Amino acid sequence: MPDFFEKKINVESRYVNRARVLRTSVLFQLLQEITVEATEKAGVTRNFTLDRGLLWIIAKQAFDVVRMPAYDETLTIRLYPMKTMHIFFPRYIEIYSEGITRYENNDLNDPKDSGAPIIKGTSLWLLMNEKDRTMVFPDKVGINIEGVKAPEGASLPKAVHLPSHDSGDVIFSGSREITAGWSLSDMNGHLNNSRYFDIADDLIPLDEIETLSPKGFQADYVNEILPGDRLFVEYQKTADAWYFRGELIEKGIQAFRLKIAF
Numbered sequence: 001m002p003d004f005f006e007k008k009i010n011v012e013s014r015y016v017n018r019a020r021v022l023r024t025s026v027l028f029q030l031l032q033e034i035t036v037e038a039t040e041k042a043g044v045t046r047n048f049t050l051d052r053g054l055l056w057i058i059a060k061q062a063f064d065v066v067r068m069p070a071y072d073e074t075l076t077i078r079l080y081p082m083k084t085m086h087i088f089f090p091r092y093i094e095i096y097s098e099g100i101t102r103y104e105n106n107d108l109n110d111p112k113d114s115g116a117p118i119i120k121g122t123s124l125w126l127l128m129n130e131k132d133r134t135m136v137f138p139d140k141v142g143i144n145i146e147g148v149k150a151p152e153g154a155s156l157p158k159a160v161h162l163p164s165h166d167s168g169d170v171i172f173s174g175s176r177e178i179t180a181g182w183s184l185s186d187m188n189g190h191l192n193n194s195r196y197f198d199i200a201d202d203l204i205p206l207d208e209i210e211t212l213s214p215k216g217f218q219a220d221y222v223n224e225i226l227p228g229d230r231l232f233v234e235y236q237k238t239a240d241a242w243y244f245r246g247e248l249i250e251k252g253i254q255a256f257r258l259k260i261a262f
Contacts, residue, residue, distance in 0.1 A: 003148040005038035005079045008098075011069050019210060020071040024201060024217065024260075027068070027119070028194035030077070032058070035091050035123065038079050042145050053130040054141060058193045059088065062157035062218045063121030074098040078117075080154070083147030087135055088124045092150040095119040121217075122150075122157055130188075133224065160218045160257035162243045163236060172237040176203060177249070180229045190224040200244045200258050203235045215240075216261035222254045231255060 015026045036056060040046070049056060069075055075095055082090035094117035127136040127143070138144065163169040178199065186192035196219065201209055225231065230249040235242065244258040 003080060005034070005041060005081070007034050007037070007077050009075050009077065011071055011073045011075065013071060016071045021068040022070070024068075024197040024214070025194040028061070028197060028217075029192070031093055031123065032192075032194060034077050034079055034093075035125065038081065038091075039145065042081065044143055044145060048141075048143055049127070052141070054136060054143075055128045055130050055188045056125055057128050057188065057224075058219075058221055059124045059126055060157035060159075060218075060220050061121065061123035061193070062155075062216070063093075063119055064216045065214050066116070066118040068214060069095070069097065069118065080150045081145060081147050082122070082150050082154070084138065084145060087126045087137055089126065089138075089145065090122055090124055090147075090150075090156060092122045092154040093120065094151070120154075122154060124157055128188075157218065160220045160243070160259045162234075162245055162257065163238055169238045170236045171239065173235065174203070175232065175234045178231045178233055178246075180225050180227055180231060182227045185227045190226050193219065193221060196221075196244075196246075196256055196258060197260075199233065199246075200235070200242065200260060203233065203244065204242060212260075212262055214260055214262055216259075218257075218259040218261075220257040222256055223248060223251075225255050229255075 009030065011022055015022055017023050039056070076098060078094045078096070080092040082092055097118050127138060127141070128134065129136055165173070180191055184191050184195040184198070197217070204212065225248065232247045232249050234245045240261060242260045242262070244256070246255040247253065248255050
């Protein structure tokens with residue numbers, strides 16, 4: 001048995017933005033789906049989780065990016081189920097390019113000949129009780145997934161720290177109030193982890209988002225956001241990254257922190 005779960009996908013037109021590269025939200029949606037698929041292949045199917053009122057959610061994730069995949073590119077996604085840490089299930093993922101078939105772009109700096117991943121990083125998953133929205137210890141509900149040793153260099157996500165306004169690092173900042181729409185929610189009843197990046201992308205000025213070349217993503221999902229929740233979102237730009245922080249207005253608590261390095 002291999003230490004990893006692997007799947008090939010093709011970057012379809014519905015996955016990309018007007019620059020013909022993979023949308024950030026779709027990247028994380030694909031990673032979410034392959035993680036759930038790998039978990040079910042390991043024997044933890046929905047009758048152990050969803051049918052018992054247990055939901056898979058993500059607490060943190062961090063990924064390094066050489067470049068974003070392009071339209072019609074074939075990708076190999078490789079997932080390593082790292083050893084469980086108390087309530088956390090770390091999942092290390094590497095994405096490899098198998099080349100671009102019809103859409104060719106010489107500016108992509110495609111490293112496929114080197115055999116190195118174009119995207120790599122780790123997500124921290126955990127189980128949540130659907131009724132009371134509390135975290136669940138897997139051993140208390142009889143869920144055990146044997147982990148493996150991840151490749152050298154794999155690390156756990158670190159917390160996102162936004163720069164201080166007094167630091168002198170912030171060159172642009174803004175804020176906006178947003179209401180979480182129904183279309184952003186998923187089967188768990190809250191904003192899907194991938195859709196936070198749609199919110200972030202829409203806050204970056206259009207002339208910058210069109211040419212943005214991400215070098216990494218980090219996310220802390222602090223408190224869940226439900227459809228109809230009002231958010232106060234603060235965003236900042238430094239010389240090498242965009243930062244975002246969302247607060248639930250009615251509850252007065254932090255909801256998320258994001259970093260998009262470039």
